[in-house]
Amino acid sequence: MRIGELSRRTGVSVRSLRYYEDQGMLASRRTPGGHREYGDDAVGTVERIQSLFAAGLCSEKIVELLPCMRDRDRGAPTPDLLDRLAVERTRIDGMIARLEHSRDLLDGVIAETAAASAPAGRAAAPAAPPRAATLAATGTRRQGEAQ
Numbered sequence: 162m163r164i165g166e167l168s169r170r171t172g173v174s175v176r177s178l179r180y181y182e183d184q185g186m187l188a189s190r191r192t193p194g195g196h197r198e199y200g201d202d203a204v205g206t207v208e209r210i211q212s213l214f215a216a217g218l219c220s221e222k223i224v225e226l227l228p229c230m231r232d233r234d235r236g237a238p239t240p241d242l243l244d245r246l247a248v249e250r251t252r253i254d255g256m257i258a259r260l261e262h263s264r265d266l267l268d269g270v271i272a273e274t275a276a277a278s279a280p281a282g283r284a285a286a287p288a289a290p291p292r293a294a295t296l297a298a299t300g301t302r303r304q305g306e307a308q
Contacts, residue, residue: 164189164197171207178207184220186210186227217253 168175181187182197187206189197209230213223226249229242 162199162201162203164199167199167203167207170204171211173207173211180220181207181210185224186220216249217256218249222249 162170164175164178167173167178171178178187182189187199187203187210189199189203192198206227209227210223213226214220218226226242226245229239229245
């Protein structure tokens, strides 16, 4: 299939598909006229690339992991895939923890600023909701976190 059809079938821009190819994540053949042609497996490859990007992985890591992944009809993933994915998950957990800490610090600054700027005799604006209330409202929990 040509690049335009792959773009339509996956919902990924032609520009992104070219980038994936330039980075070594996606392979194509060239027609005698120089047009890119992709095999039927390219749709699954692009879907895996999109999933890994959505999970927060960078293109360098995706290039490293893609050869470990397989379509269900082509066989099982390589044995070290789970270990590599677990390392990435741990990295993302660390990023989340740092972001949560930053958010907590920001909440404190907001509360202090609101209290200091409230006119005398008037209550300060409510502080940001505590983490438990935010989690309850969004339904978001980290793995292993109690409901």
